[in-house]
Each structure stands twice: as C-alpha cells, then as structure tokens.
Amino acid sequence: MSKSITTMISQLEGALDDEQQYSKTQILDLFKTLTDKKKPKTKRAKSAYQFFMGDAEVRNEVKEENADASSKEILTLMAGKWKSMQDEEKEKYAEMSAQDKETMQQQQPPKAEKKRTHAKTAFQLFMGDAEVRKVVKEENEDASSKEILTLMAGKWKGMEDEEKTKYAEMSEEDKKAFALSPFDVFKGGLSEDEDAQEKWDSMSESEKDEFSKAPVKKKASTVKSPKQSKTALKIYQSNKEVREAMKEENTDSNAKEITKLLSEQWKELSEEEKAPYKAEAEKEKVKHTLLTGGPTLVRSVSN
Secondary structure, eight states, rough: OOOOHHHHHHHHHHHHHHTTTOHHHHHHHHHHHHHHSOOOOOOOOHHHHHHTTTTTTHHHHHHHTTTTHHHHHHHHEEEEEHHSSHHHHHHHHHHHHHHHHHHHHHHHHEEEEEESSSSOOOOHHHTOHHHHHHHHHHTTTOOOOHHHHHHHHHHTTOOOHHHHEEEEEEHHHHHTTOOOOHHHHHTTTTTSOOOOHHHTTSSSSHHHGGGSSOOOOOOOOOOOOOOOOOOOOHHHHTOOHHHHHHHHHOTTTOOOHHHHHHHHHHHHHHHHHHHHHHHHHHHHHOOOOOOHOOSSOOOOOOO
C-alpha cells in the first residue's frame, strides 16, 4: 500500500467518531472533504431526513429492537422507519432543518450586486418582460428557451410603434439614472484636492459646453488576436433575429454598439435561457480543438 493511501486512511480514521454509525455516503463525503484540495464548497443546511438519520436516540431504539443487525442494516431500517412516519412525527425534524437553513443563510456572505453601465433599450426591456415571455411560452409549449427568445424578437419586429411606446418610455426613464451632467463629467476628471465648483464657475459657457459633448471614441486596434472558438455570449450576439431586432430599435448605433447592447441584454437572461447557447459553445470548443490541433488526442495504434 502506498504511503499516500495509508496517510488518507489514517486521516479518515481520525475523523470518524467511534460512537457514531456512518452510512456509505457519509463516509465518502468525509473522505472527499479530507482529500479535496480545491476551494471548499459552501456547506448546505441539513434536511429533515438527515436530522432524523443522525438522531442517536432513534438509532439506539432501532439497535435494541434489532440486536443482530449490522450498521448498514440499522441505517436501512431507520430509512424505512422514516418513510412510514406521519407528517406530524416528522415535524420536529422539519423545524430543525428550517432553523439550520436560516442559520446557513445568515452565515452566507452577501452577493455583490452587478452594476449596469448603460441604460436599457426599449427592446431589452421588452425581451425582459416576464409577462410577454409567459404568453409566448404558453403559445409555444414545445419551444426551447432559445426558440422562445427568437420568437420574442420576431414578435418585437412585428409590433406597431404604438405598442412599443410603453417600452420606449421605460427606456427614457432608465436613461435618466445613467445621464451625467456636464459638471459631473468635468468633476470626474479632477483630483479630490481640487475645488471642482470653483473651477467650474470660473469657466466660460463655451468651455462648459465642451463637457456636454460625447467623448471622441478611440479607434479599435488593427492587431488581430488568434482566432478562438465562439463563447456562449458571442453565439447569442450572432443570433440573426435578436441582432436585427436590436438594430431596428437602435438605428443610429453602429455594429460595435449593437454588440455592446446585446452584451448588456445577455446579463439579464436567466440560466435557462442561456443554456442552449452555452451548449452550442461547448460544441464549438470541441470542434475548434480538433481543427487547430489543441490538446493532443492519444490513440493506441497497432502495428
């Protein structure tokens, strides 16, 4: 037996409690905990069933009733006992589970909110309308998430301007949250030590007007990076129906800006809606690896 295996067995023996019976699953979970060198996973709250199976009093009762039963058989008998119990009998463990879940949630670090950098367009607000999505799903029960998005984009294209007014107004309202005044733009370019208001007041109107103009965009680099397989986001941005609908709503935007708007819209999609694009991206990745001579495929060749 190798030294590494002996060490792992010793660690496992040290972690086990002689007074407690363990199921195969529990031992495997403990073994993984001891050997996993990766970032520790978030601990989950115990279920009512887990609290019941860990109840020492219940285990002792089952042992007394089945003196010749092995540890594995005891666990099987306890599982059978749980199945036959009434909801009222399980309530104690359900309350323990609820309390454990609440404790776990309190211990979880708060999730960082993703900040948007641009206002949503009318099209994006329409595509994010849960009521519209629900109606389209009901009309197309067999459609996949990707097909639902395509159908919604087609629905947007077929709508009259009057029907789009609601979303256009919502978009204008959303823009106000991202709009910066000329003074805010000017202030953003100063250090904390400088008196922005004093400097602003001393400027002429023509000088102030310069800060209300859109900044000059830098030319994109002409250096081409090596071709890579398309990501799920890239595949979504290339979706013809979705892209054309975004173009129609933003006629003054160039191709690069349309792509950026689609990127913002991507962030608003649910994981279910992103799933088909991610699946397609995985296929692209495999295809790219084979065509570009990625990781070598080892094959056994008989002479």
